[in-house]
Amino acid sequence: MVRKKKFIEQSVYGTGPAEIQAQSHTLSILVDNEPGVLARVIGLFSGRGYNIESLTVAETDDVNNLSRVTVICSGTPMVIEQIKHQLDRLIPIHRVTDLTLEGAHVERELALVKVNSQGEKRIEALRTADVFRARVVDSTHESYVFEVTGSSAKVDAFIDLMRGLGMIDVSRTGVAAMSRGAKAI
Amino acid sequence: MTPAKPETATIQTISPAPKAKRMSGAQMVMEALAEQGVDTIYGSPCGAVLPIYDALHQQKKVKHVLVRHEQGAGHAAEGYARSTGKVGVCLVTSGPGATNTVTALTDALLDSIPMVCISGQVPTFLIGTDAFQEADTTGITRACTKHNYLVKNIADLPNIIHEAFHVARSGRPGPVLIDLPKDIQFAEGDYIQKDNAPIHFYQPRTEPDMDLIETAVEMIANAKRPVFYTGGGIINAGENASKALTKLVRDTGIPITSTLMGLGAYPASDKQWLGMLGMHGTYEANWAMHDCDVMICIGARFDDRVTGKLSAFSPHSKKIHIDIDPSSINKNVHVDLGIVADAGKACEALHQVWKARGFKLDKPAMQNWWKQIEAWRSVKCLSYKNSNDVIKPQYALEKLRDAIAKDGRDTFISTEVGQHQMWAAQFLPFDKPNRWLTSGGLGTMGYGLPAAIGAQMAHPDALCIDVAGEASILMNIQEMTTAVQYKLPIKIFILNNQWMGMVRQWQELLHGERYSQSYSESLPDFVKLAEAYGGVGLRARTPAELDDVIDQMMKTDKVTIVDVCVDQKENCFPMIPSGKAHNEMILSADPSQYDKKLV
Ligand SMILES: Cc1ncc(C[n+]2csc(CCOP(=O)(O)OP(=O)(O)O)c2C)c(N)n1
Numbered sequence: 001m002v003r004k005k006k007f008i009e010q011s012v013y014g015t016g017p018a019e020i021q022a023q024s025h026t027l028s029i030l031v032d033n034e035p036g037v038l039a040r041v042i043g044l045f046s047g048r049g050y051n052i053e054s055l056t057v058a059e060t061d062d063v064n065n066l067s068r069v070t071v072i073c074s075g076t077p078m079v080i081e082q083i084k085h086q087l088d089r090l091i092p093i094h095r096v097t098d099l100t101l102e103g104a105h106v107e108r109e110l111a112l113v114k115v116n117s118q119g120e121k122r123i124e125a126l127r128t129a130d131v132f133r134a135r136v137v138d139s140t141h142e143s144y145v146f147e148v149t150g151s152s153a154k155v156d157a158f159i160d161l162m163r164g165l166g167m168i169d170v171s172r173t174g175v176a177a178m179s180r181g182a183k184a185i
Numbered sequence: 186m187t188p189a190k191p192e193t194a195t196i197q198t199i200s201p202a203p204k205a206k207r208m209s210g211a212q213m214v215m216e217a218l219a220e221q222g223v224d225t226i227y228g229s230p231c232g233a234v235l236p237i238y239d240a241l242h243q244q245k246k247v248k249h250v251l252v253r254h255e256q257g258a259g260h261a262a263e264g265y266a267r268s269t270g271k272v273g274v275c276l277v278t279s280g281p282g283a284t285n286t287v288t289a290l291t292d293a294l295l296d297s298i299p300m301v302c303i304s305g306q307v308p309t310f311l312i313g314t315d316a317f318q319e320a321d322t323t324g325i326t327r328a329c330t331k332h333n334y335l336v337k338n339i340a341d342l343p344n345i346i347h348e349a350f351h352v353a354r355s356g357r358p359g360p361v362l363i364d365l366p367k368d369i370q371f372a373e374g375d376y377i378q379k380d381n382a383p384i385h386f387y388q389p390r391t392e393p394d395m396d397l398i399e400t401a402v403e404m405i406a407n408a409k410r411p412v413f414y415t416g417g418g419i420i421n422a423g424e425n426a427s428k429a430l431t432k433l434v435r436d437t438g439i440p441i442t443s444t445l446m447g448l449g450a451y452p453a454s455d456k457q458w459l460g461m462l463g464m465h466g467t468y469e470a471n472w473a474m475h476d477c478d479v480m481i482c483i484g485a486r487f488d489d490r491v492t493g494k495l496s497a498f499s500p501h502s503k504k505i506h507i508d509i510d511p512s513s514i515n516k517n518v519h520v521d522l523g524i525v526a527d528a529g530k531a532c533e534a535l536h537q538v539w540k541a542r543g544f545k546l547d548k549p550a551m552q553n554w555w556k557q558i559e560a561w562r563s564v565k566c567l568s569y570k571n572s573n574d575v576i577k578p579q580y581a582l583e584k585l586r587d588a589i590a591k592d593g594r595d596t597f598i599s600t601e602v603g604q605h606q607m608w609a610a611q612f613l614p615f616d617k618p619n620r621w622l623t624s625g626g627l628g629t630m631g632y633g634l635p636a637a638i639g640a641q642m643a644h645p646d647a648l649c650i651d652v653a654g655e656a657s658i659l660m661n662i663q664e665m666t667t668a669v670q671y672k673l674p675i676k677i678f679i680l681n682n683q684w685m686g687m688v689r690q691w692q693e694l695l696h697g698e699r700y701s702q703s704y705s706e707s708l709p710d711f712v713k714l715a716e717a718y719g720g721v722g723l724r725a726r727t728p729a730e731l732d733d734v735i736d737q738m739m740k741t742d743k744v745t746i747v748d749v750c751v752d753q754k755e756n757c758f759p760m761i762p763s764g765k766a767h768n769e770m771i772l773s774a775d776p777s778q779y780d781k782k783l784v
């Protein structure tokens with residue numbers, strides 16, 4: 001405590017702001033599909049100390065050469081506003097939409113889960129997969145690869161269950177998101 | 186029946202598409218620079234840019250200034266940009282040439298200076314092989330440029346150059362880097378003229394929302410203690426923005442202060458001017474900021490050196506923030522009204538609505554406010570104890586100020602970083618924009634001399650003075666040679682206290698007078714140094730010598746170093762200490778007045 005006080009008095013920067021509850025926001029970003037764009041987005045987050053929880057990117061418009069990035073980030077309302085403005089400042093970024101603020105939207109994630117087990121566990125894995133509407137996309141005598149889609153919470157739950165059933169590998173895409181209703185971003 | 190064939194009517198006379206000129210990538214660079222209105226560039230050649238230097242050699246439109254270190258090229262381009270309002274350009278080689286510009290690029294980013302840096306790169310087929318003088322320049326500079334490009338195809342080159350200029354000067358200006366591999370410099374392609382280049386979707390908003398302007402004007406009209414707080418955004422918005430601001434401030438009768446970056450946008454000789462605000466700002470400016478009820482911030486960004494302790498920053502005011510960069514609004518300080526617009530257009534709009542609606546401020550309230558301000562002014566926060574034996578740095582600057590006024594030439598002042606920079610900001614009056622070149626955001630020691638080179642190149646007949654510290658000037662002293670080569674009569678006015686004075690001041694006030702590594706035990710003889718470079722060296726040891734030395738300095742036609750031996754222990758006041766609020770500033774150089782218990 002003494003040291004903290006000393007820091008406050010000696011540092012020209014004073015103290016940081018009081019802790020405010022962080023929120024998660026889902027952003028949809030339309031960018032030029034050119035080399036380095038992803039590095040710019042990620043560099044912005046790391047350089048300014050913002051938190052990324054999930055990031056997905058792929059080309060979505062090959063006529064206009066655009067990619068869509070979906071980012072889930074967390075921060076105080078002021079930080080979230082900054083993140084959006086800072087993203088908007090990047091030259092190759094066409095548009096930033098805050099799906100969390102825009103209203104209802106759907107979020108989906110896909111995961112591939114490899115399970116290595118025999119006997120009762122193998123059967124239980126298959127049964128659980130059925131409950132989660134996961135599909136078997138590869139199988140050997142010892143293993144399955146399941147493909148599961150849904151909200152991140154559902155994917156989390158599936159992975160949790162599979163952990164006890166011989167899960168040895170997971171690959172997740174991160175969240176893809178879109179607003180509900182008739183409007184595009 | 187076929188109609189008779191008219192002789193000529195069916196022969197369509199479409200004028201042929203203008204035939205694109207074929208040329209090499211290197212020639213395209215020169216062609217595009219000329220088309221973009223660039224008359225001077227700053228740089229240094231080596232392997233990876235030789236084709237461009239070859240093309241440079243074979244044309245006449247663009248002049249090149251050979252610097253001695255690429256950081257110098259960057260700052261010179263900044264000095265050129267800031268003193269002209271045009272885009273500054275530097276040209277450097279790959280690897281070390283490019284990495285040497287990183288400080289200047291960061292400096293330009295933080296101070297929003299329009300700049301284009303063209304760096305050579307190893308040929309595309311060698312990229313990624315750790316080739317000789319290869320560096321991941323776009324990777325390294327991604328965080329210190331507004332945007333950057335790696336050109337991999339000759340067909341893209343002309344558009345990229347035009348786009349780079351557009352990005353550098355549009356919206357909030359900044360540095361843009363083009364990394365140009367050597368094989369692309371050699372490759373032939375079709376040149377695309379500026380006017381035929383595609384229009385980029387990056388078109389930042391400049392026109393203010395008039396509804397918000399109306400709201401702002403109403404807020405101002407109802408104020409009892411309003412203050413204008415302006416910044417470098419006004420300077421960046423061009424000379425007309427300064428004029429519009431001046432009209433607005435005069436017609437409303439509201440006091441005005443500005444950041445370090447904004448000095449000169451409003452004439453310092455005017456009675457509504459409160460002086461600079463912030464850590465070393467004036468008593469009246471900081472108190473006005475603290476006590477105001479409506480703050481009108483235009484083109485400034487609530488930097489930590491301006492706000493002091495955030496939680497105590499101007500606690501009772503409604504805040505209006507006008508900025509061209511939406512990310513600046515609500516970044517550090519929550520404001521009541523944010524308006525995204527060009528500073529000049531916003532000032533014009535505010536003024537127009539103010540006039541159209543015939544607003545007047547509450548007269549008794551304003552009289553009280555000005556009475557209060559006069560009381561703060563009467564503290565005379567910039568006073569210092571003069572001496573007959575030793576030159577006080579403030580005294581030296583007052584003498585310099587008088588000499589400049591007497592001289593009458595258009596004057597451009599650059600600075601290095603430290604106490605001398607703050608004293609220059611406090612003691613030299615700026616009545617016009619673009620005359621004050623200082624590294625505000627990054628605080629780069631070594632900025633002032635190359636920046637003065639850029640300014641003097643752009644204004645050959647003007648008086649260009651670098652107010653320097655003896656430690657800072659050594660950081661880019663090699664540019665003396667550049668100044669000699671191009672016959673630039675820059676004056677380097679060193680306030681030589683033999684200390685890194687700003688560091689020493691903090692150590693005295695905040696670290697128990699433990700002067701760790703802030704004394705320069707050995708320094709060059711600056712008079713001999715100037716002479717060794719081929720310039721003029723002068724020295725003033727006592728106040729009595731000062732007038733004569735400044736007199737001589739004003740008359741030299743070569744780069745001149747004036748070594749002003751000043752009081753070693755003088756501190757820069759007023760000062761808002763660490764983590765304190767505007768109303769807790771240390772006022773006087775009298776040690777009994779500041780609280781040593783802080784330590
Ligand atoms: C490139 C760089 N390195 C270090 C610093 C930190 N720094 C700020 S002021 C200063 C001392 C400057 O000394 P001098 O040029 O003699 O100026 P004075 O304060 O004595 O007027 C230093 C080291 C800086 N601003 N820039």
Ligand SMILES: [Mg+2]
Binds near residue numbers: 655656
């Ligand atoms: Mg010094």
